[in-house]
Amino acid sequence: MRFFLLPACLLIAFAAHAAPPQGTDELDPALAGKGLMGQFHQVRQTVVDRTSDLVVTAIGFLGVPYRRGGNNAETGFDCSGFVRAMYNQTVGHLLPRRAVEQAAATEKIDRSELKPGDLVFFNTMRRAFSHVGIYVGDGKFIHSPKPGAEVRVEDMTGSYWQRRFDGARRVLAAQGEVKGSGD
Structure with missing residues (x-):
């Protein structure tokens, strides 16, 4: 039962983040006048759909064991x-493939700008960007942590993760494709 509640709670949290920003009423007439309103909403919905799919897919892998060098369920x-x-x-x-390469290939963002689907990096091996996970919202991230453990969701505000936080990165969409990062 608990495995069904967590994805549902995460989806609800994501839905709150996906709500249209306040103050778009002022922007709407300007965009509509230039015929851009439909394009704006389409691009926004595509980003929301992809991010939602990414988080939902990741949640589906909870419990998969850690394996060094592993790249499949x-x-x-x-x-x-x-x-x-x-x-x-x-x-x-x-x-x-590597976390440090993923960090180098993505756009640096401030922790306060994190959105579901962004990458979060940690120094867990006494070197920068030695661990990576996917932000799922509400201060939590999903990752494959270490030998003997399984894919799980953790709270970034816990003291262990706070002390080791290296930064946040965003995988950007460009020409209908996402450019990105690895460990």
């Missing part, structure tokens, strides 16, 4: 293999 995932597989499966873009 049958044998297990390491952190960057998990992130890479989720982006490839849902967005159709193959990110670099």
